[in-house]
Amino acid sequence: MSTRQFVTRDGTRLAVETAEPVGSAAETTVVLVHGWTQDRRTWDRVVGLLPPDVRRVRYDLRGHGESAPAEPGTATIDHLADDLAEVIDAEAPSGRLVLAGHSMGGMTIMALADRHPELVRNRVNGVAFVSTACSGMDRMTLGLPGFLGNLAHRVERGLADLLTRYRGDRLPIGRIPANLAIRWLVFGRGPGNADVASVVDQFLRAHPASVGAFQNAISLHDRTAALATLRHTPSVVLAGTADRLCSPRHAQAIAAELEAGHLVLYPDAGHMLPQERAHDVAEHIAALCRFPLVTK
Structure with missing residues (x-):
């Protein structure tokens, strides 16, 4: 496992951690994208449960963890999607990809499909949307009546x-x-x-x-149409029934756009499924790694 400082095209420093498989070249890379106010440690309990023959990449989004703050005007989900494309190009320039995004990380993957559709069509072979939403985040009631x-x-x-x-x-x-x-x-x-x-x-x-600023960006997030790029990609949508931020209704809206998608709801679980249901999350990501190469 190695951690390095990666500098994006607009000069933002990101902390990127990559773990290579032992003894063989990786045909598949799993990229783990964390959510708002968190960092790559979101995946601590998941990353060690992933298949040993895959490359594992996780990093701190701009403005989070060990990465540099987002400069004014750059704390947007579009910028996060461009950062993700650059991290993929630097850490996994070839081979198939499985992407897993928690909360704002899932929104980042949707924006990647919107802004970099050829990358997604040509290389993404599976997606896990974990406790996230494609729209409807403009009125946060925290589940209160x-x-x-x-x-x-x-x-x-x-x-x-x-x-x-x-x-x-x-x-x-x-x-x-x-x-x-x-x-x-x-x-x-x-x-x-x-x-x-x-x-x-x-x-x-x-x-x-x-x-x-990212919270403002989340309130404007609407990438429902972008999910068409992932319509036939093997995918899973995971949500907790007690999630106050991204409810099962948000998960159902994502799954409705994905013909190859599978919706799983966890009773009594909240927003932090990578901690609360780490083994289940890891198993679903591992299953996506086992899918045969999808021709799109």
């Missing part, structure tokens, strides 16, 4: 605006309140303390102005 849902939406919009104007390097919140908020917000029933701690640590490391 009526007045509470309206209040949650207003607070979310206000926080995004405040964060985009915040000039500090780290989010201005302590670990204890962050732990309580994240445990309620993104986990389902009975999360492990180590998993919560990891998600909190990733959250606290994210760059505030970047994540505020």
